[in-house]
Amino acid sequence: MVDPMTLSNTRSARGTSRWLGLLTCVAVIVVLPLIFRDAYWRGIITICAINILLAIGLDFIFGFAGQLSLGHSAFAGIGAYTSTVLVTALGANFWVALVCGVVCAGLAGVLLSAFAVRLKGHYLAIASLGFAVITYQILVNWISVTQGPLGIYGIPPPPSISIPGLQTINFSNHQAFFYLVSAFALLTYVLLRNLTRSPIGDALTAVREDEISAASLGIKGTKWKMMAFGIGCAIAGLAGCFYASFIGTLVPDAFFITESFMILAMVVIGGRGNLWGAVLGAVLLTVVPELLRGIGDFRLVAYGLALTLVALFLPGGLSGVLIQSARRFNGSVTRAKSETHA
Protein backbone atom coordinates (compact mmCIF):
# COMPACT_ATOMS: atom_id res chain seq x y z
CA MET A 1 0.00 0.00 0.00
CA VAL A 2 1.18 3.48 -0.80
CA ASP A 3 0.78 5.91 2.02
CA PRO A 4 -1.42 8.77 0.76
CA MET A 5 0.75 11.21 2.70
CA THR A 6 3.90 10.16 0.84
CA LEU A 7 2.02 10.29 -2.44
CA SER A 8 0.89 13.87 -1.90
CA ASN A 9 4.39 14.67 -0.65
CA THR A 10 6.03 13.35 -3.79
CA ARG A 11 3.43 15.15 -5.87
CA SER A 12 4.12 18.47 -4.22
CA ALA A 13 7.85 17.72 -4.38
CA ARG A 14 7.49 17.15 -8.10
CA GLY A 15 5.60 20.44 -8.39
CA THR A 16 8.35 22.27 -6.52
CA SER A 17 11.08 20.69 -8.62
CA ARG A 18 9.15 21.63 -11.73
CA TRP A 19 9.02 25.27 -10.65
CA LEU A 20 12.68 25.11 -9.71
CA GLY A 21 13.52 23.72 -13.14
CA LEU A 22 11.54 26.48 -14.83
CA LEU A 23 13.25 29.14 -12.71
CA THR A 24 16.65 27.69 -13.57
CA CYS A 25 15.78 27.84 -17.26
CA VAL A 26 14.70 31.48 -16.97
CA ALA A 27 17.88 32.29 -15.03
CA VAL A 28 20.05 30.59 -17.66
CA ILE A 29 18.29 32.49 -20.45
CA VAL A 30 18.72 35.81 -18.65
CA VAL A 31 22.39 35.21 -17.85
CA LEU A 32 23.57 33.75 -21.19
CA PRO A 33 23.80 36.97 -23.24
CA LEU A 34 25.51 38.62 -20.27
CA ILE A 35 28.24 35.97 -20.41
CA PHE A 36 28.53 35.99 -24.20
CA ARG A 37 29.06 39.64 -24.96
CA ASP A 38 30.41 39.58 -28.49
CA ALA A 39 27.98 39.63 -31.41
CA TYR A 40 29.31 36.35 -32.81
CA TRP A 41 28.49 34.25 -29.76
CA ARG A 42 25.23 36.06 -29.16
CA GLY A 43 24.33 35.06 -32.70
CA ILE A 44 25.20 31.45 -31.94
CA ILE A 45 23.10 31.26 -28.79
CA THR A 46 20.17 32.74 -30.71
CA ILE A 47 20.59 30.12 -33.46
CA CYS A 48 20.79 27.60 -30.64
CA ALA A 49 17.39 28.71 -29.34
CA ILE A 50 15.97 28.45 -32.89
CA ASN A 51 17.44 24.94 -33.22
CA ILE A 52 15.88 23.98 -29.89
CA LEU A 53 12.48 24.91 -31.34
CA LEU A 54 13.17 22.79 -34.43
CA ALA A 55 14.41 19.84 -32.39
CA ILE A 56 11.53 19.73 -29.88
CA GLY A 57 9.05 20.02 -32.75
CA LEU A 58 10.60 17.00 -34.45
CA ASP A 59 10.88 15.14 -31.16
CA PHE A 60 7.12 15.57 -30.71
CA ILE A 61 6.54 13.94 -34.12
CA PHE A 62 9.32 11.34 -34.01
CA GLY A 63 9.88 10.70 -30.31
CA PHE A 64 6.30 10.82 -29.06
CA ALA A 65 4.16 9.93 -32.06
CA GLY A 66 6.86 7.64 -33.49
CA GLN A 67 6.68 9.10 -37.00
CA LEU A 68 10.08 9.37 -38.65
CA SER A 69 9.88 12.61 -40.65
CA LEU A 70 12.87 13.51 -42.82
CA GLY A 71 11.25 16.70 -44.06
CA HIS A 72 11.35 18.89 -40.98
CA SER A 73 13.47 21.60 -42.58
CA ALA A 74 10.81 22.09 -45.26
CA PHE A 75 8.30 23.26 -42.67
CA ALA A 76 10.76 25.74 -41.24
CA GLY A 77 11.18 26.93 -44.83
CA ILE A 78 7.44 27.28 -45.34
CA GLY A 79 7.14 29.32 -42.13
CA ALA A 80 10.16 31.45 -42.97
CA TYR A 81 9.13 32.23 -46.55
CA THR A 82 5.47 32.84 -45.70
CA SER A 83 6.25 35.36 -42.98
CA THR A 84 9.08 37.01 -44.92
CA VAL A 85 7.11 37.44 -48.13
CA LEU A 86 4.21 38.89 -46.13
CA VAL A 87 6.53 41.35 -44.41
CA THR A 88 8.76 42.38 -47.32
CA ALA A 89 6.37 42.22 -50.30
CA LEU A 90 3.06 43.06 -48.67
CA GLY A 91 4.26 45.15 -45.77
CA ALA A 92 2.43 43.11 -43.17
CA ASN A 93 3.10 43.51 -39.46
CA PHE A 94 5.76 41.04 -38.24
CA TRP A 95 3.52 39.43 -35.64
CA VAL A 96 0.65 38.95 -38.08
CA ALA A 97 3.11 37.46 -40.58
CA LEU A 98 4.52 35.22 -37.85
CA VAL A 99 1.08 33.83 -37.06
CA CYS A 100 0.47 33.25 -40.79
CA GLY A 101 3.84 31.49 -41.14
CA VAL A 102 3.13 29.23 -38.17
CA VAL A 103 -0.35 28.40 -39.41
CA CYS A 104 0.86 27.68 -42.96
CA ALA A 105 3.63 25.39 -41.72
CA GLY A 106 1.18 23.59 -39.45
CA LEU A 107 -1.33 23.18 -42.29
CA ALA A 108 1.43 21.87 -44.57
CA GLY A 109 2.28 19.37 -41.85
CA VAL A 110 -1.34 18.23 -41.68
CA LEU A 111 -1.36 18.02 -45.50
CA LEU A 112 1.73 15.79 -45.50
CA SER A 113 0.32 13.69 -42.69
CA ALA A 114 -2.85 13.17 -44.72
CA PHE A 115 -0.61 11.17 -47.08
CA ALA A 116 1.62 9.90 -44.38
CA VAL A 117 -0.75 8.58 -41.73
CA ARG A 118 -1.37 5.50 -43.82
CA LEU A 119 2.35 4.92 -44.14
CA LYS A 120 4.91 3.53 -41.77
CA GLY A 121 8.63 3.42 -41.34
CA HIS A 122 10.43 3.62 -44.64
CA TYR A 123 7.46 4.79 -46.66
CA LEU A 124 6.86 7.69 -44.33
CA ALA A 125 10.56 8.55 -44.17
CA ILE A 126 10.75 8.73 -47.95
CA ALA A 127 7.39 10.44 -48.43
CA SER A 128 8.50 13.19 -46.04
CA LEU A 129 11.85 13.38 -47.80
CA GLY A 130 10.02 13.73 -51.11
CA PHE A 131 7.86 16.48 -49.61
CA ALA A 132 11.02 18.31 -48.53
CA VAL A 133 12.49 18.01 -52.03
CA ILE A 134 9.30 19.39 -53.59
CA THR A 135 9.23 22.28 -51.14
CA TYR A 136 12.89 23.04 -51.84
CA GLN A 137 12.36 22.97 -55.61
CA ILE A 138 9.33 25.23 -55.33
CA LEU A 139 11.38 27.70 -53.30
CA VAL A 140 14.10 27.60 -55.97
CA ASN A 141 11.80 27.79 -58.98
CA TRP A 142 8.99 30.14 -57.89
CA ILE A 143 11.20 33.12 -58.59
CA SER A 144 8.48 35.78 -58.75
CA VAL A 145 7.70 35.20 -55.08
CA THR A 146 10.81 33.68 -53.49
CA GLN A 147 13.48 35.29 -55.71
CA GLY A 148 14.76 31.74 -56.26
CA PRO A 149 18.36 30.89 -55.45
CA LEU A 150 19.30 34.59 -55.27
CA GLY A 151 17.34 34.83 -52.06
CA ILE A 152 15.50 37.60 -50.24
CA TYR A 153 17.72 40.24 -48.66
CA GLY A 154 17.26 42.93 -46.05
CA ILE A 155 14.55 41.23 -44.02
CA PRO A 156 13.78 43.59 -41.13
CA PRO A 157 13.89 42.43 -37.50
CA PRO A 158 10.60 42.43 -35.59
CA PRO A 159 9.33 45.97 -34.86
CA SER A 160 10.44 47.53 -31.60
CA ILE A 161 8.12 47.24 -28.66
CA SER A 162 7.76 50.24 -26.42
CA ILE A 163 6.24 49.68 -23.02
CA PRO A 164 5.37 52.92 -21.20
CA GLY A 165 7.76 53.58 -18.35
CA LEU A 166 10.34 51.14 -19.68
CA GLN A 167 13.10 51.26 -22.24
CA THR A 168 12.03 50.56 -25.84
CA ILE A 169 12.85 46.98 -26.79
CA ASN A 170 14.68 47.08 -30.10
CA PHE A 171 15.06 43.67 -31.77
CA SER A 172 17.92 44.70 -34.03
CA ASN A 173 19.85 44.23 -30.80
CA HIS A 174 21.10 40.61 -30.60
CA GLN A 175 20.46 40.42 -26.88
CA ALA A 176 16.82 41.43 -27.21
CA PHE A 177 16.35 39.00 -30.09
CA PHE A 178 17.86 36.19 -28.04
CA TYR A 179 15.45 36.90 -25.18
CA LEU A 180 12.56 36.94 -27.63
CA VAL A 181 13.37 33.58 -29.24
CA SER A 182 14.30 31.95 -25.92
CA ALA A 183 11.04 33.09 -24.38
CA PHE A 184 9.14 31.47 -27.23
CA ALA A 185 11.31 28.34 -27.03
CA LEU A 186 10.74 28.02 -23.28
CA LEU A 187 7.01 28.62 -23.67
CA THR A 188 6.80 26.03 -26.46
CA TYR A 189 8.80 23.57 -24.37
CA VAL A 190 6.53 23.96 -21.35
CA LEU A 191 3.39 23.66 -23.50
CA LEU A 192 4.71 20.56 -25.27
CA ARG A 193 5.79 18.97 -22.01
CA ASN A 194 2.39 19.53 -20.47
CA LEU A 195 0.80 18.17 -23.63
CA THR A 196 2.92 15.03 -23.57
CA ARG A 197 2.13 14.44 -19.89
CA SER A 198 -1.58 14.88 -20.45
CA PRO A 199 -3.83 12.05 -21.69
CA ILE A 200 -3.00 13.26 -25.22
CA GLY A 201 0.62 12.22 -24.61
CA ASP A 202 -0.58 8.81 -23.45
CA ALA A 203 -2.69 8.47 -26.58
CA LEU A 204 0.33 9.32 -28.76
CA THR A 205 2.51 6.82 -26.92
CA ALA A 206 -0.16 4.15 -27.33
CA VAL A 207 -0.32 4.82 -31.08
CA ARG A 208 3.47 4.76 -31.32
CA GLU A 209 3.87 1.50 -29.44
CA ASP A 210 1.05 -0.46 -31.04
CA GLU A 211 -1.43 1.19 -33.32
CA ILE A 212 -3.76 -1.80 -33.55
CA SER A 213 -4.03 -2.23 -29.77
CA ALA A 214 -4.55 1.52 -29.46
CA ALA A 215 -7.36 1.34 -32.02
CA SER A 216 -8.98 -1.47 -30.02
CA LEU A 217 -9.10 0.96 -27.09
CA GLY A 218 -10.79 3.57 -29.24
CA ILE A 219 -7.67 5.64 -29.86
CA LYS A 220 -7.72 6.59 -33.50
CA GLY A 221 -4.15 6.56 -34.79
CA THR A 222 -4.76 8.74 -37.85
CA LYS A 223 -6.22 11.60 -35.86
CA TRP A 224 -3.42 11.71 -33.32
CA LYS A 225 -0.66 11.38 -35.89
CA MET A 226 -2.15 14.26 -37.87
CA MET A 227 -2.28 16.35 -34.71
CA ALA A 228 1.36 15.53 -33.92
CA PHE A 229 2.43 16.50 -37.43
CA GLY A 230 0.38 19.71 -37.31
CA ILE A 231 1.83 20.84 -33.97
CA GLY A 232 5.41 19.73 -34.66
CA CYS A 233 5.47 21.40 -38.07
CA ALA A 234 3.85 24.58 -36.77
CA ILE A 235 6.72 24.82 -34.26
CA ALA A 236 9.19 24.36 -37.12
CA GLY A 237 7.38 27.20 -38.91
CA LEU A 238 7.80 29.40 -35.83
CA ALA A 239 11.53 28.63 -35.80
CA GLY A 240 11.68 29.47 -39.51
CA CYS A 241 10.01 32.89 -38.98
CA PHE A 242 12.54 33.80 -36.30
CA TYR A 243 15.41 32.46 -38.39
CA ALA A 244 14.49 34.67 -41.36
CA SER A 245 14.18 37.87 -39.39
CA PHE A 246 17.28 37.11 -37.34
CA ILE A 247 19.61 36.29 -40.24
CA GLY A 248 18.07 38.97 -42.47
CA THR A 249 18.51 36.93 -45.66
CA LEU A 250 16.63 33.92 -46.90
CA VAL A 251 17.90 31.38 -49.45
CA PRO A 252 16.32 28.00 -50.28
CA ASP A 253 19.56 26.19 -49.37
CA ALA A 254 18.91 26.96 -45.70
CA PHE A 255 16.03 24.45 -45.89
CA PHE A 256 17.64 21.70 -47.97
CA ILE A 257 17.15 18.10 -46.86
CA THR A 258 20.59 18.02 -45.24
CA GLU A 259 19.15 20.46 -42.68
CA SER A 260 16.45 17.92 -41.90
CA PHE A 261 19.17 15.37 -41.23
CA MET A 262 20.83 17.86 -38.89
CA ILE A 263 17.60 18.31 -36.90
CA LEU A 264 17.11 14.55 -36.83
CA ALA A 265 20.67 14.17 -35.56
CA MET A 266 19.88 16.61 -32.71
CA VAL A 267 16.89 14.53 -31.65
CA VAL A 268 18.66 11.17 -31.99
CA ILE A 269 21.93 12.20 -30.32
CA GLY A 270 20.09 13.97 -27.50
CA GLY A 271 17.69 11.06 -27.11
CA ARG A 272 14.17 11.00 -28.41
CA GLY A 273 10.90 10.96 -26.58
CA ASN A 274 11.61 13.17 -23.60
CA LEU A 275 11.94 16.73 -25.05
CA TRP A 276 14.89 17.75 -22.87
CA GLY A 277 17.02 15.26 -24.76
CA ALA A 278 16.17 17.13 -27.96
CA VAL A 279 17.13 20.39 -26.23
CA LEU A 280 20.44 18.83 -25.19
CA GLY A 281 21.05 17.59 -28.73
CA ALA A 282 20.23 20.98 -30.24
CA VAL A 283 22.61 22.76 -27.87
CA LEU A 284 25.41 20.26 -28.47
CA LEU A 285 25.07 20.23 -32.26
CA THR A 286 24.97 24.02 -32.42
CA VAL A 287 27.75 24.85 -29.99
CA VAL A 288 30.25 22.01 -30.44
CA PRO A 289 30.73 22.57 -34.20
CA GLU A 290 31.55 26.22 -33.39
CA LEU A 291 34.19 25.11 -30.92
CA LEU A 292 35.60 22.74 -33.53
CA ARG A 293 35.99 25.38 -36.24
CA GLY A 294 39.73 24.77 -36.05
CA ILE A 295 39.46 21.37 -37.72
CA GLY A 296 37.52 22.74 -40.68
CA ASP A 297 35.38 20.34 -42.68
CA PHE A 298 36.22 17.48 -40.35
CA ARG A 299 33.75 18.81 -37.77
CA LEU A 300 30.95 17.68 -40.08
CA VAL A 301 32.66 14.31 -40.36
CA ALA A 302 32.60 14.21 -36.57
CA TYR A 303 28.87 14.95 -36.54
CA GLY A 304 28.22 12.11 -38.99
CA LEU A 305 30.31 9.79 -36.86
CA ALA A 306 28.50 10.86 -33.68
CA LEU A 307 25.11 10.25 -35.30
CA THR A 308 26.16 6.78 -36.47
CA LEU A 309 27.67 5.77 -33.13
CA VAL A 310 24.70 6.99 -31.10
CA ALA A 311 22.24 5.21 -33.41
CA LEU A 312 24.33 2.05 -33.14
CA PHE A 313 25.14 1.92 -29.45
CA LEU A 314 22.93 4.36 -27.51
CA PRO A 315 19.30 3.85 -28.56
CA GLY A 316 18.20 6.29 -25.83
CA GLY A 317 20.69 8.95 -26.89
CA LEU A 318 22.65 11.01 -24.39
CA SER A 319 19.58 11.74 -22.26
CA GLY A 320 19.00 8.00 -22.05
CA VAL A 321 22.50 7.54 -20.68
CA LEU A 322 21.95 10.36 -18.16
CA ILE A 323 18.63 8.93 -17.01
CA GLN A 324 20.18 5.50 -16.54
CA SER A 325 23.14 6.77 -14.57
CA ALA A 326 20.84 8.94 -12.43
CA ARG A 327 18.74 5.85 -11.68
CA ARG A 328 21.84 3.89 -10.79
CA PHE A 329 22.97 6.72 -8.52
CA ASN A 330 19.55 6.97 -6.83
CA GLY A 331 19.49 3.24 -6.43
CA SER A 332 22.83 3.22 -4.67
CA VAL A 333 21.70 6.10 -2.44
CA THR A 334 18.52 4.29 -1.37
CA ARG A 335 20.47 1.12 -0.83
CA ALA A 336 22.98 2.99 1.30
CA LYS A 337 20.14 4.57 3.31
CA SER A 338 18.37 1.27 3.92
CA GLU A 339 21.68 -0.24 4.97
CA THR A 340 22.28 2.51 7.55
CA HIS A 341 18.70 2.04 8.85
CA ALA A 342 19.32 -1.67 9.26
Added chain:
Amino acid sequence: MLDLLPILAQQIINGLVLGSIYVLATLGLTLIFGVLGQINFAHADFMTLGAFAAYFVARASGGNYLIAIVAALLVGALLGLVVNQAVFSLLRGQDETRPLVATIGVSVLLENAALAFLGPVPYTFDSPYSSQVIRAAGMYFTMQSVLVMFIAVLAVGSLYAFLKLTFVGKALRALSQDQEAAGLMGINKKALIALTFVVGSAFAGLAGAMLGPILVLTPFAGATVIVKCFAIVIIGGFGNVEGTIVAGLMIGLIESFTTQMLSPGMSDIVVFGILLLTLAVRPTGLIAERREENV
Protein backbone atom coordinates in the same frame (compact mmCIF):
# COMPACT_ATOMS: atom_id res chain seq x y z
CA MET B 1 4.70 17.49 -87.38
CA LEU B 2 7.58 15.92 -89.26
CA ASP B 3 10.02 18.18 -87.44
CA LEU B 4 8.58 17.17 -84.12
CA LEU B 5 9.12 13.46 -84.58
CA PRO B 6 12.95 13.43 -84.43
CA ILE B 7 12.88 15.69 -81.38
CA LEU B 8 10.43 13.34 -79.73
CA ALA B 9 12.55 10.33 -80.62
CA GLN B 10 15.67 12.09 -79.38
CA GLN B 11 14.00 12.86 -76.05
CA ILE B 12 12.91 9.24 -75.74
CA ILE B 13 16.49 8.08 -76.31
CA ASN B 14 17.85 10.59 -73.81
CA GLY B 15 15.19 9.55 -71.32
CA LEU B 16 15.99 5.88 -71.71
CA VAL B 17 19.72 6.48 -71.23
CA LEU B 18 19.06 8.54 -68.10
CA GLY B 19 16.50 5.98 -66.98
CA SER B 20 18.92 3.10 -67.32
CA ILE B 21 21.40 4.91 -65.08
CA TYR B 22 18.60 5.42 -62.56
CA VAL B 23 17.79 1.72 -62.79
CA LEU B 24 21.42 0.86 -62.04
CA ALA B 25 21.50 3.33 -59.17
CA THR B 26 18.25 2.05 -57.69
CA LEU B 27 18.64 -1.72 -58.17
CA GLY B 28 21.04 -1.93 -55.23
CA LEU B 29 18.52 -0.24 -52.94
CA THR B 30 15.77 -2.52 -54.19
CA LEU B 31 17.85 -5.65 -53.76
CA ILE B 32 18.85 -4.75 -50.21
CA PHE B 33 15.29 -3.81 -49.33
CA GLY B 34 13.92 -6.96 -50.91
CA VAL B 35 16.15 -9.22 -48.84
CA LEU B 36 16.53 -7.24 -45.62
CA GLY B 37 13.67 -4.78 -45.50
CA GLN B 38 16.22 -2.06 -44.78
CA ILE B 39 17.17 1.19 -46.47
CA ASN B 40 20.76 2.24 -46.84
CA PHE B 41 21.02 6.03 -46.98
CA ALA B 42 24.76 5.84 -47.61
CA HIS B 43 23.95 4.33 -51.01
CA ALA B 44 24.18 7.88 -52.40
CA ASP B 45 27.75 8.19 -51.22
CA PHE B 46 28.65 4.82 -52.70
CA MET B 47 27.64 6.37 -56.01
CA THR B 48 29.65 9.52 -55.37
CA LEU B 49 32.73 7.59 -54.29
CA GLY B 50 32.29 5.22 -57.23
CA ALA B 51 32.25 8.21 -59.55
CA PHE B 52 35.38 9.64 -57.94
CA ALA B 53 37.14 6.28 -58.08
CA ALA B 54 36.30 6.10 -61.78
CA TYR B 55 37.57 9.66 -62.25
CA PHE B 56 40.92 9.02 -60.59
CA VAL B 57 41.48 5.63 -62.20
CA ALA B 58 40.59 7.03 -65.62
CA ARG B 59 43.11 9.80 -65.10
CA ALA B 60 45.81 7.45 -63.86
CA SER B 61 45.28 4.99 -66.68
CA GLY B 62 45.43 7.65 -69.36
CA GLY B 63 41.70 7.93 -69.99
CA ASN B 64 40.73 4.28 -70.00
CA TYR B 65 37.02 4.53 -69.11
CA LEU B 66 36.42 0.78 -69.08
CA ILE B 67 39.02 0.14 -66.37
CA ALA B 68 37.52 3.10 -64.49
CA ILE B 69 34.12 1.43 -64.55
CA VAL B 70 35.55 -1.75 -63.07
CA ALA B 71 37.29 0.29 -60.35
CA ALA B 72 34.01 2.04 -59.47
CA LEU B 73 32.29 -1.33 -59.24
CA LEU B 74 34.93 -2.64 -56.85
CA VAL B 75 34.86 0.50 -54.67
CA GLY B 76 31.07 0.23 -54.41
CA ALA B 77 31.28 -3.45 -53.47
CA LEU B 78 33.90 -2.78 -50.81
CA LEU B 79 31.91 0.09 -49.27
CA GLY B 80 28.82 -2.11 -49.19
CA LEU B 81 30.68 -4.84 -47.36
CA VAL B 82 32.07 -2.38 -44.81
CA VAL B 83 28.72 -0.69 -44.10
CA ASN B 84 26.99 -4.04 -43.76
CA GLN B 85 29.56 -5.29 -41.26
CA ALA B 86 29.84 -1.99 -39.36
CA VAL B 87 26.18 -0.94 -39.23
CA PHE B 88 23.55 -3.37 -40.40
CA SER B 89 24.99 -6.56 -38.93
CA LEU B 90 25.07 -4.85 -35.51
CA LEU B 91 21.43 -3.81 -35.66
CA ARG B 92 19.93 -7.01 -37.04
CA GLY B 93 16.40 -7.49 -35.76
CA GLN B 94 16.13 -3.98 -34.32
CA ASP B 95 13.29 -1.62 -35.16
CA GLU B 96 13.72 -0.24 -38.64
CA THR B 97 14.41 3.40 -37.76
CA ARG B 98 17.71 2.73 -36.01
CA PRO B 99 19.60 1.34 -39.02
CA LEU B 100 17.99 4.08 -41.14
CA VAL B 101 19.28 6.81 -38.84
CA ALA B 102 22.66 5.10 -38.52
CA THR B 103 23.10 5.06 -42.29
CA ILE B 104 22.10 8.73 -42.47
CA GLY B 105 25.04 9.23 -40.10
CA VAL B 106 27.32 7.15 -42.35
CA SER B 107 26.14 9.20 -45.32
CA VAL B 108 26.90 12.52 -43.60
CA LEU B 109 30.28 11.12 -42.57
CA LEU B 110 31.27 9.92 -46.05
CA GLU B 111 29.97 13.05 -47.75
CA ASN B 112 31.91 15.38 -45.52
CA ALA B 113 35.03 13.24 -45.51
CA ALA B 114 34.93 13.44 -49.31
CA LEU B 115 34.39 17.20 -49.01
CA ALA B 116 37.38 17.54 -46.68
CA PHE B 117 39.68 15.60 -48.99
CA LEU B 118 38.38 16.50 -52.44
CA GLY B 119 37.00 20.00 -51.92
CA PRO B 120 33.74 21.52 -53.15
CA VAL B 121 35.02 22.52 -56.61
CA PRO B 122 33.43 20.32 -59.30
CA TYR B 123 35.71 17.88 -61.12
CA THR B 124 35.42 17.58 -64.89
CA PHE B 125 35.04 13.94 -65.70
CA ASP B 126 35.06 13.45 -69.45
CA SER B 127 34.43 10.07 -70.88
CA PRO B 128 36.36 9.53 -74.13
CA TYR B 129 33.14 8.13 -75.59
CA SER B 130 31.10 11.29 -75.02
CA SER B 131 32.70 13.01 -78.02
CA GLN B 132 32.10 10.11 -80.44
CA VAL B 133 28.76 10.86 -82.03
CA ILE B 134 26.80 8.45 -84.15
CA ARG B 135 24.09 9.86 -86.38
CA ALA B 136 21.28 7.56 -87.33
CA ALA B 137 17.76 8.24 -88.61
CA GLY B 138 17.98 11.94 -87.80
CA MET B 139 18.95 11.26 -84.20
CA TYR B 140 22.23 11.65 -82.42
CA PHE B 141 23.73 9.11 -80.07
CA THR B 142 27.01 9.42 -78.33
CA MET B 143 29.06 6.27 -77.87
CA GLN B 144 28.73 7.02 -74.16
CA SER B 145 24.97 6.61 -74.22
CA VAL B 146 25.29 3.39 -76.20
CA LEU B 147 27.80 2.16 -73.62
CA VAL B 148 25.52 3.16 -70.73
CA MET B 149 22.60 1.26 -72.21
CA PHE B 150 24.78 -1.74 -72.94
CA ILE B 151 26.18 -1.87 -69.40
CA ALA B 152 22.74 -1.39 -67.87
CA VAL B 153 21.30 -4.24 -69.90
CA LEU B 154 24.32 -6.41 -69.11
CA ALA B 155 24.10 -5.65 -65.39
CA VAL B 156 20.36 -6.25 -65.13
CA GLY B 157 20.64 -9.37 -67.27
CA SER B 158 23.37 -10.87 -65.15
CA LEU B 159 21.44 -10.02 -61.97
CA TYR B 160 18.45 -11.90 -63.36
CA ALA B 161 20.58 -14.83 -64.44
CA PHE B 162 22.16 -14.88 -60.99
CA LEU B 163 18.84 -14.75 -59.15
CA LYS B 164 16.98 -17.22 -61.33
CA LEU B 165 19.60 -19.68 -62.54
CA THR B 166 22.19 -20.11 -59.80
CA PHE B 167 21.80 -21.96 -56.54
CA VAL B 168 22.98 -18.96 -54.51
CA GLY B 169 20.41 -16.81 -56.30
CA LYS B 170 17.71 -19.28 -55.35
CA ALA B 171 18.88 -19.15 -51.72
CA LEU B 172 18.73 -15.37 -51.86
CA ARG B 173 15.16 -15.45 -53.12
CA ALA B 174 14.29 -17.88 -50.36
CA LEU B 175 15.84 -15.52 -47.85
CA SER B 176 13.79 -12.59 -49.11
CA GLN B 177 10.60 -14.61 -48.76
CA ASP B 178 11.14 -15.88 -45.25
CA GLN B 179 14.35 -15.32 -43.36
CA GLU B 180 13.62 -17.77 -40.58
CA ALA B 181 12.53 -20.63 -42.79
CA ALA B 182 15.50 -20.03 -45.06
CA GLY B 183 17.80 -20.17 -42.04
CA LEU B 184 16.20 -23.47 -40.97
CA MET B 185 16.91 -24.91 -44.41
CA GLY B 186 20.61 -24.47 -43.75
CA ILE B 187 21.04 -21.25 -45.71
CA ASN B 188 23.88 -19.15 -44.33
CA LYS B 189 21.98 -15.95 -43.66
CA LYS B 190 24.92 -13.78 -42.66
CA ALA B 191 26.98 -14.59 -45.72
CA LEU B 192 24.03 -14.11 -48.07
CA ILE B 193 23.09 -10.76 -46.54
CA ALA B 194 26.69 -9.61 -46.90
CA LEU B 195 26.60 -10.80 -50.50
CA THR B 196 23.41 -8.81 -51.12
CA PHE B 197 25.10 -5.70 -49.81
CA VAL B 198 28.19 -6.30 -51.92
CA VAL B 199 26.19 -6.83 -55.12
CA GLY B 200 23.75 -3.97 -54.43
CA SER B 201 26.52 -1.53 -53.60
CA ALA B 202 28.59 -2.63 -56.60
CA PHE B 203 25.60 -1.50 -58.68
CA ALA B 204 25.79 1.88 -56.91
CA GLY B 205 29.48 2.19 -57.77
CA LEU B 206 28.74 1.24 -61.35
CA ALA B 207 25.98 3.84 -61.55
CA GLY B 208 28.44 6.37 -60.15
CA ALA B 209 30.88 5.68 -62.97
CA MET B 210 28.06 6.19 -65.48
CA LEU B 211 26.82 9.35 -63.73
CA GLY B 212 30.25 10.92 -63.39
CA PRO B 213 30.40 12.40 -66.88
CA ILE B 214 26.76 13.62 -66.69
CA LEU B 215 26.61 15.16 -63.23
CA VAL B 216 28.52 18.01 -61.70
CA LEU B 217 31.04 15.81 -59.91
CA THR B 218 31.28 17.05 -56.32
CA PRO B 219 31.09 15.19 -53.00
CA PHE B 220 27.33 15.88 -53.09
CA ALA B 221 26.74 14.36 -56.53
CA GLY B 222 25.17 11.17 -55.20
CA ALA B 223 22.86 13.03 -52.82
CA THR B 224 21.19 14.82 -55.73
CA VAL B 225 20.40 11.48 -57.37
CA ILE B 226 19.52 9.38 -54.35
CA VAL B 227 16.25 11.14 -53.56
CA LYS B 228 15.11 10.25 -57.06
CA CYS B 229 16.22 6.68 -56.46
CA PHE B 230 14.04 6.58 -53.37
CA ALA B 231 11.14 7.87 -55.41
CA ILE B 232 11.78 5.13 -57.98
CA VAL B 233 11.91 2.49 -55.24
CA ILE B 234 8.49 3.55 -53.98
CA ILE B 235 6.88 4.12 -57.36
CA GLY B 236 8.10 0.74 -58.56
CA GLY B 237 7.10 -1.05 -55.40
CA PHE B 238 9.51 -1.60 -52.51
CA GLY B 239 11.89 -4.49 -53.05
CA ASN B 240 10.57 -5.33 -56.50
CA VAL B 241 13.19 -5.65 -59.24
CA GLU B 242 10.80 -5.49 -62.22
CA GLY B 243 9.00 -2.51 -60.69
CA THR B 244 12.30 -0.72 -60.23
CA ILE B 245 13.24 -1.24 -63.88
CA VAL B 246 9.88 0.05 -65.15
CA ALA B 247 9.81 2.99 -62.72
CA GLY B 248 13.46 3.87 -63.36
CA LEU B 249 12.97 4.09 -67.12
CA MET B 250 9.69 5.97 -66.61
CA ILE B 251 11.36 8.57 -64.36
CA GLY B 252 14.19 8.93 -66.89
CA LEU B 253 11.67 9.63 -69.64
CA ILE B 254 9.62 12.03 -67.51
CA GLU B 255 12.74 13.94 -66.55
CA SER B 256 13.94 14.14 -70.13
CA PHE B 257 10.59 15.51 -71.30
CA THR B 258 10.00 17.97 -68.43
CA THR B 259 13.51 19.30 -68.90
CA GLN B 260 12.84 19.82 -72.60
CA MET B 261 9.34 21.26 -72.29
CA LEU B 262 9.30 23.01 -68.90
CA SER B 263 12.56 23.60 -67.07
CA PRO B 264 15.19 21.41 -65.39
CA GLY B 265 13.99 22.44 -61.95
CA MET B 266 10.46 21.31 -62.74
CA SER B 267 11.54 17.70 -63.24
CA ASP B 268 12.05 17.17 -59.51
CA ILE B 269 8.65 18.67 -58.76
CA VAL B 270 6.97 16.39 -61.31
CA VAL B 271 8.86 13.29 -60.12
CA PHE B 272 8.06 13.87 -56.46
CA GLY B 273 4.52 14.90 -57.29
CA ILE B 274 4.15 11.46 -58.89
CA LEU B 275 5.73 9.95 -55.78
CA LEU B 276 3.21 11.56 -53.44
CA LEU B 277 0.39 10.66 -55.80
CA THR B 278 1.59 7.04 -55.85
CA LEU B 279 1.69 7.02 -52.07
CA ALA B 280 -1.79 8.45 -51.87
CA VAL B 281 -3.43 6.27 -54.52
CA ARG B 282 -1.35 3.10 -54.72
CA PRO B 283 1.11 2.97 -51.81
CA THR B 284 2.28 -0.50 -52.80
CA GLY B 285 3.83 0.90 -55.98
CA LEU B 286 3.35 -0.22 -59.54
CA ILE B 287 4.03 -3.83 -58.64
CA ALA B 288 3.03 -4.65 -55.11
CA GLU B 289 5.44 -6.31 -52.75
CA ARG B 290 4.35 -9.34 -50.87
CA ARG B 291 4.16 -7.92 -47.42
CA GLU B 292 1.35 -6.21 -45.62
CA GLU B 293 3.10 -4.67 -42.67
CA ASN B 294 4.53 -1.55 -44.27
CA VAL B 295 1.39 0.11 -45.49
